[in-house]
Amino acid sequence: MYVAKCKQGESFSEGKIIPYGDISISPCSGILKYGQGLFEGLKAHRTEDGRITLFRPDQNALRMQTGADRLCMIPPSVEQFVEAVKQTVPPPGEGALYIRPLLIGSGAVLGMASAPEYTFLIYVSPVGNYHKASSGLNLKVDHKYRRAHTGGAGGVKSCTNYSPVLKSLLEAKSLGFSDVLFLDAATGRNIEELCTCNIFIVKGNIVSTPPTLGTILPGITRKSISELARDFGYEVQERDVSVEELLEAEEVFCTGTAMVVKAVETVTFHDKKIKYMTGEGAMSTKLHLMLTNIQMGVVEDTKGWIVEMDGLLK
Amino acid sequence: MYVAKCKQGESFSEGKIIPYGDISISPCSGILKYGQGLFEGLKAHRTEDGRITLFRPDQNALRMQTGADRLCMIPPSVEQFVEAVKQTVPPPGEGALYIRPLLIGSGAVLGMASAPEYTFLIYVSPVGNYHKASSGLNLKVDHKYRRAHTGGAGGVKSCTNYSPVLKSLLEAKSLGFSDVLFLDAATGRNIEELCTCNIFIVKGNIVSTPPTLGTILPGITRKSISELARDFGYEVQERDVSVEELLEAEEVFCTGTAMVVKAVETVTFHDKKIKYMTGEGAMSTKLHLMLTNIQMGVVEDTKGWIVEMDGLLK
Ligand SMILES: Cc1ncc(COP(=O)(O)O)c(C=O)c1O
Ligand SMILES: Cc1ncc(COP(=O)(O)O)c(C=O)c1O
Numbered sequence: 001m002y003v004a005k006c007k008q009g010e011s012f013s014e015g016k017i018i019p020y021g022d023i024s025i026s027p028c029s030g031i032l033k034y035g036q037g038l039f040e041g042l043k044a045h046r047t048e049d050g051r052i053t054l055f056r057p058d059q060n061a062l063r064m065q066t067g068a069d070r071l072c073m074i075p076p077s078v079e080q081f082v083e084a085v086k087q088t089v090p091p092p093g094e095g096a097l098y099i100r101p102l103l104i105g106s107g108a109v110l111g112m113a114s115a116p117e118y119t120f121l122i123y124v125s126p127v128g129n130y131h132k133a134s135s136g137l138n139l140k141v142d143h144k145y146r147r148a149h150t151g152g153a154g155g156v157k158s159c160t161n162y163s164p165v166l167k168s169l170l171e172a173k174s175l176g177f178s179d180v181l182f183l184d185a186a187t188g189r190n191i192e193e194l195c196t197c198n199i200f201i202v203k204g205n206i207v208s209t210p211p212t213l214g215t216i217l218p219g220i221t222r223k224s225i226s227e228l229a230r231d232f233g234y235e236v237q238e239r240d241v242s243v244e245e246l247l248e249a250e251e252v253f254c255t256g257t258a259m260v261v262k263a264v265e266t267v268t269f270h271d272k273k274i275k276y277m278t279g280e281g282a283m284s285t286k287l288h289l290m291l292t293n294i295q296m297g298v299v300e301d302t303k304g305w306i307v308e309m310d311g312l313l314k
Numbered sequence: 315m316y317v318a319k320c321k322q323g324e325s326f327s328e329g330k331i332i333p334y335g336d337i338s339i340s341p342c343s344g345i346l347k348y349g350q351g352l353f354e355g356l357k358a359h360r361t362e363d364g365r366i367t368l369f370r371p372d373q374n375a376l377r378m379q380t381g382a383d384r385l386c387m388i389p390p391s392v393e394q395f396v397e398a399v400k401q402t403v404p405p406p407g408e409g410a411l412y413i414r415p416l417l418i419g420s421g422a423v424l425g426m427a428s429a430p431e432y433t434f435l436i437y438v439s440p441v442g443n444y445h446k447a448s449s450g451l452n453l454k455v456d457h458k459y460r461r462a463h464t465g466g467a468g469g470v471k472s473c474t475n476y477s478p479v480l481k482s483l484l485e486a487k488s489l490g491f492s493d494v495l496f497l498d499a500a501t502g503r504n505i506e507e508l509c510t511c512n513i514f515i516v517k518g519n520i521v522s523t524p525p526t527l528g529t530i531l532p533g534i535t536r537k538s539i540s541e542l543a544r545d546f547g548y549e550v551q552e553r554d555v556s557v558e559e560l561l562e563a564e565e566v567f568c569t570g571t572a573m574v575v576k577a578v579e580t581v582t583f584h585d586k587k588i589k590y591m592t593g594e595g596a597m598s599t600k601l602h603l604m605l606t607n608i609q610m611g612v613v614e615d616t617k618g619w620i621v622e623m624d625g626l627l628k
Contacts, residue, residue: 022341025336033476035474110439112480113484123342150460152462163350166428
């Protein structure tokens with residue numbers, strides 16, 4: 001894993017690659033006391049012709065910078081972030097590699113303050129090949145828990161957005177659902193996102209997804225899929241999407257680095273259970289294939305999304 | 315410091331006292347990735363006649379249990395919590411001692427899940443003597459950031475409630491304010507609390523404080539002060555308190571373990587700045603004195619709030 005440190009008022013040291021293992025941290029650190037922690041998630045792919053590539057790592061670097069600003073932390077530069085990611089990717093294997101950058105307030109704080117030291121860390125783990133389509137999601141619309149509110153930190157990839165919705169996820173899973181769909185905290189009328197991915201609905205030629213105004217994570221897959229959907233001739237609207245519209249949609253799908261695009265098979269809202277189109281003819285299948293083809297080098301990347309690993313590990 | 319561990323499905327091991335220092339934790343732990351962390355804060359006092367006492371430690375233990383349930387963590391039992399606190403309090407010195415219990419998801423998680431291992435840890439630090447009244451707070455009502463929403467985790471002492479409001483606090487401090495007063499996320503019309511303490515307003519014989527319905531931390535000082543205010547003959551109302559009422563109050567004060575009771579000198583709302591009664595004649599001064607007198611053993615504890623340190627360290 002890669003580790004670099006930075007003191008308040010300074011910039012990040014050159015990182016070191018060390019063996020993966022526990023890290024040492026003050027019991028009084030900003031992360032443990034005040035939740036000063038951000039993480040990222042991106043993938044390295046082995047292309048069909050054997051190259052190793054990263055998918056839009058600059059976007060993860062930028063998102064970490066936005067998050068750091070929101071939580072009063074010091075982030076690494078985009079260059080250092082991307083360089084560090086490259087250093088942590090091991091020689092090619094099968095499937096993809098999940099890369100986990102972490103930025104934490106590691107220095108000790110007494111009163112409520114920004115931590116005096118930050119640690120930027122990256123570790124990796126292999127993940128299965130998502131190239132083949134997988135079965136659809138069965139979502140439960142949550143009526144009790146809300147993920148984020150305007151004026152909060154729901155729009156950044158902060159650790160503070162996850163433990164508060166864990167209970168909702170575990171309750172839904174115990175009822176046989178695959179994930180939870182959260183509604184907005186202000187009105188409870190519009191859909192927002194799942195625990196760890198964004199959502200789209202399709203009706204006719206229009207693809208709609210909730211806007212990223214601070215309560216939803218601006219997913220990099222979301223952004224990429226919106227662009228590909230436009231290329232396919234769909235109209236993509238970023239706007240409030242009500243539960244009613246969700247229930248009347250023809251197709252619903254989710255996006256995220258881990259699953260790329262995943263069809264939603266059913267949505268359960270109170271005692272209503274709606275079934276959506278999935279499988280071969282579905283738009284989600286088409287989009288999933290297109291994006292994974294770009295990632296795997298099967299289709300040419302005309303968008304500049306793919307970053308090559310400097311030949312180093314070819 | 316005191317450290318005990320617990321695996322999913324088991325209960326906490328007997329803790330060990332070890333020298334204060336960094337702890338070792340997985341980069342993939344529940345706390346670092348998903349913000350699975352709770353903390354507590356309580357004080358040990360050296361009474362006038364030399365005994366060492368704790369103030370309502372069972373309440374902190376119970377609050378940690380509520381928080382653990384909310385964040386799907388395993389908490390220590392009330393007995394183990396109180397016993398552990400007693401073990402960490404060193405021989406008597408001057409002033410008070412601040413005791414910091416911490417419960418974190420220390421086990422590694424891959425997908426979003428409850429951590430497979432929890433660490434319960436307590437460390438202490440000396441704090442000044444708050445027995446004497448200190449100068450009042452100058453608060454800024456925040457219009458941009460919100461602390462918590464219904465259906466979130468704002469009602470528990472989770473690390474996830476602090477980093478999202480740090481920016482608000484630092485902005486206010488840079489403008490010369492002492493702290494920030496947050497409004498409710500739903501309407502923005504009612505007051506909630508500060509970054510780390512609860513708020514009360516006084517008008518005539520009525521003392522009002524926002525209700526703890528999941529967006530406000532149920533402060534132990536808040537609860538104790540409500541009871542003492544009733545003893546003094548005030549009517550205490552737990553209910554929504556609007557900004558208008560705040561601006562028309564005669565006196566405003568805050569409560570928390572660290573400062574006990576602290577008068578608010580001014581509140582700034584947009585370009586309005588209101589001054590409140592502070593000093594000798596203020597209710598906050600009376601309540602501060604009463605509670606610290608109970609804590610210091612000057613006044614008899616008729617409420618069973620004081621827990622003695624088993625003679626051990628007398
Ligand atoms: C809350 C949340 N929403 C959406 C996403 C999807 O974002 P991305 O497409 O960048 O992986 C993630 C995962 O990163 C997430 O944690
Ligand atoms: C958000 C918040 N509100 C209120 C309080 C006051 O609670 P207590 O009186 O139990 O210290 C604290 C501090 O513990 C806090 O962090």
